[in-house]
Amino acid sequence: MAETCWFTPTHEWVRQEGHALRIGITLHAAQALGDLVYVELPEVGHQVAAGDAVAVVESVKAASDVYSPVSGEVLEVNAALVDHPELVNEDPMGQGWLLLLYPMGSLENMLDQAGYDALVQSQTQP
Amino acid sequence: MSDTLQKTVLHQVQHDGGAVMAPFAGYEMPLHFGSALREHHAVRQGCGVFDCSHMGIIDVAGVGAMALLRRAMANDIIRLKNPGRALYTVMLHEGGGILDDLIVSWLGPDRYRLVVNAATKTADLAHLQALAAGEPVQFVPRPDCALLAVQGPQAEAKLAAVLPDVAPHLAAQRSFAVWEGPQGTARHGWMLSRTGYTGEDGFEVVLPGDQAPGLWNHLLEAGVVPCGLAARDSLRLEAGLNLYGADMDRDTTPEEVGLGWTVAHEPFDRCFVGRQALQEHVNRFRRVGLVLQTRGVLRAAQTLWLQDRQVGMVTSGGHSPTMGCGIALARLDLSCATTAEQLQVAIRERLHPVAVVEPPLVRRGQITWPRRQPMGQ
Numbered sequence: 405m406a407e408t409c410w411f412t413p414t415h416e417w418v419r420q421e422g423h424a425l426r427i428g429i430t431l432h433a434a435q436a437l438g439d440l441v442y443v444e445l446p447e448v449g450h451q452v453a454a455g456d457a458v459a460v461v462e463s464v465k466a467a468s469d470v471y472s473p474v475s476g477e478v479l480e481v482n483a484a485l486v487d488h489p490e491l492v493n494e495d496p497m498g499q500g501w502l503l504l505l506y507p508m509g510s511l512e513n514m515l516d517q518a519g520y521d522a523l524v525q526s527q528t529q530p
Numbered sequence: 531m532s533d534t535l536q537k538t539v540l541h542q543v544q545h546d547g548g549a550v551m552a553p554f555a556g557y558e559m560p561l562h563f564g565s566a567l568r569e570h571h572a573v574r575q576g577c578g579v580f581d582c583s584h585m586g587i588i589d590v591a592g593v594g595a596m597a598l599l600r601r602a603m604a605n606d607i608i609r610l611k612n613p614g615r616a617l618y619t620v621m622l623h624e625g626g627g628i629l630d631d632l633i634v635s636w637l638g639p640d641r642y643r644l645v646v647n648a649a650t651k652t653a654d655l656a657h658l659q660a661l662a663a664g665e666p667v668q669f670v671p672r673p674d675c676a677l678l679a680v681q682g683p684q685a686e687a688k689l690a691a692v693l694p695d696v697a698p699h700l701a702a703q704r705s706f707a708v709w710e711g712p713q714g715t716a717r718h719g720w721m722l723s724r725t726g727y728t729g730e731d732g733f734e735v736v737l738p739g740d741q742a743p744g745l746w747n748h749l750l751e752a753g754v755v756p757c758g759l760a761a762r763d764s765l766r767l768e769a770g771l772n773l774y775g776a777d778m779d780r781d782t783t784p785e786e787v788g789l790g791w792t793v794a795h796e797p798f799d800r801c802f803v804g805r806q807a808l809q810e811h812v813n814r815f816r817r818v819g820l821v822l823q824t825r826g827v828l829r830a831a832q833t834l835w836l837q838d839r840q841v842g843m844v845t846s847g848g849h850s851p852t853m854g855c856g857i858a859l860a861r862l863d864l865s866c867a868t869t870a871e872q873l874q875v876a877i878r879e880r881l882h883p884v885a886v887v888e889p890p891l892v893r894r895g896q897i898t899w900p901r902r903q904p905m906g907q
Contacts, residue, residue: 438550438561438562438565438566438760439562439565439566439567441567441827441849441851442825442826442827442849442856444826444878460878462826462827462849464562464566464567464760464764464848464849464851465561465566465760467827467829486825
C-alpha cells in the first residue's frame with residue numbers, strides 16, 4: 405500500500421514510515437540535476453535542524469544541498485548510493501532514497517502531489 | 531532572460547532532439563541530451579558530435595595578414611610549413627597575460643582562419659583590428675558558418691560514411707591538417723580540420739550554416755551520439771586541456787598555465803605582443819592535474835593545502851567518467867613540489883588527499899595515470 409508522500413518547495417520528498425521519515429529528492433530534481441556522480445550522506449546519529457543541509461548530491465554539472473524538512477536524528481542512510489549514485493536518477497522515489505530520519509518536530513509547509521506539481525509547473529514555465 | 535540569449539543554427543534541431551539547454555557565453559546551448567555520462571563514453575569509445583557554432587570564426591586576409599598574425603600570436607605561424615595546416619596558439623596583451631587561446635589555419639596565400647572562444651570573440655576582433663590599423667589586412671567574421679566537432683575513435687569512419695565524397699581527404703589528413711572544399715564543388719565553403727577538444731581523434735567541420743542541420747541529422751542517423759557542453763567539459767578536463775576563463779585568463783601567462791610550449795621564442799627578432807613582458811615576468815605558480823584520492827567531486831575555487839599552508843587552488847574540476855573519480859586542473863605555488871605527498875583539498879570545509887599528476891589524465895581512450903610500467907617489466 406502506497407504511503408502518502410509529501411514534498412518540499414526545495415524538491416525533497418518525505419514519506420512517513422512508522423515513526424520515521426524516509427527522505428529523497430524528487431524526480432523533477434533528479435532530472436534537472438542530470439547524471440549524479442556523488443552523494444555525500446550524513447553519519448547515522450547525526451542531528452539536524454529543520455532547513456539544514458543534511459546531504460549533498462553532485463551531478464556532472466554541480467553540487468546541490470539536500471535540506472532536512474524537519475529537525476531530527478539520522479537513523480539510516482542509503483549506503484548503496486556510495487557506489488551507485490545513479491540510483492537517484494533511475495529511481496529517485498524508490499531505490500534512490502537518501503536517508504531515514506527520526507523526527508523531533510512536525511512537518512511544516514509541506515506540499516501534496518498536486519501542490520508540488522503546480523510549483524514545478526510554475527518554475528519551468530515562465 | 532532567454533530572449534537575450536543567441537541561438538546557433540542548430541538550436542531547433544537540438545531542441546527537437548531532446549537537448550537540455552543552458553546559457554553559455556551569451557548563447558543558449560545544449561548541456562546534454564539526457565545523459566552527459568553516456569555522451570562522454572560515446573566519444574571515448576565511438577563517436578559523438580558537438581555543436582560549436584557559438585565559437586568565433588574570423589577570416590584574416592591580405593598581404594599584411596601573415597605579418598600581423600606573427601605579431602599578434604605567441605606561437606609563430608611560420609611554423610606552418612604549407613597551406614592546409616593549423617596551429618594552436620595563445621594571443622597575449624602587452625603585459626604578457628592571455629587574451630585568448632585559438633587555432634590558426636593557413637588556408638592559402640595571404641588567407642588565414644582563426645577559431646576563437648565564444649566569450650572572447652568580440653574583444654579578440656577589436657584587439658586584432660587595433661593592431662592592424664593602417665595595414666593591408668582584412669578581417670571577416672563568419673557568423674554565417676556553423677562549426678561541428680565530430681570526435682572519437684570512429685570519427686573518421688562515421689564522417690566518411692556520411693560524406694563519401696570527402697572520405698579520401700579525411701583518410702589523408704594527419705593531426706592539425708586542414709582541408710578546404712574546392713570552388714565549384716558541393717563542398718565549397720566547407721573546411722575540415724583534424725582537431726578537437728576531447729583528447730580523442732576527430733574532426734572539426736566548418737560549413738555554411740544552412741547545411742549544418744542536414745549534416746547533424748545524417749551523423750545522428752549514422753549512429754553518432756549528439757553531445758552537449760557537459761560532456762565537452764569532462765572530456766577536455768580528462769585530456770588536460772585548459773578552459774579559457776577558468777584555467778587561464780588575462781592575468782596569467784602561458785608558462786603559469788602549462789602553455790609555455792606554445793610560445794615560439796625563436797626567432798629572437800620576432801616582436802610578438804607580450805614578448806617583453808614574458809621575459810621580465812617571474813612565474814607565480816604552475817599548472818598541475820589532480821586526482822582526488824577519496825570519493826567526491828573537485829570543483830573550481832576549492833583550495834589546496836600542505837599542512838596548514840594554502841599552496842594552490844582548483845581552477846576547474848569535475849567527475850572523470852573514464853576514471854570514476856574526481857579530477858581537476860589546478861594552480862600550485864612554485865614553492866610546493868609537484869611530488870608533494872601530503873597535498874590536500876578543502877571540500878566543504880573538510881580536507882581530502884589529492885595526488886598531483888601531469889595532464890593529460892586520459893588520452894585516446896586510455897587512462898595515463900597511474901603510469902603503466904614500461905613494457906617487459
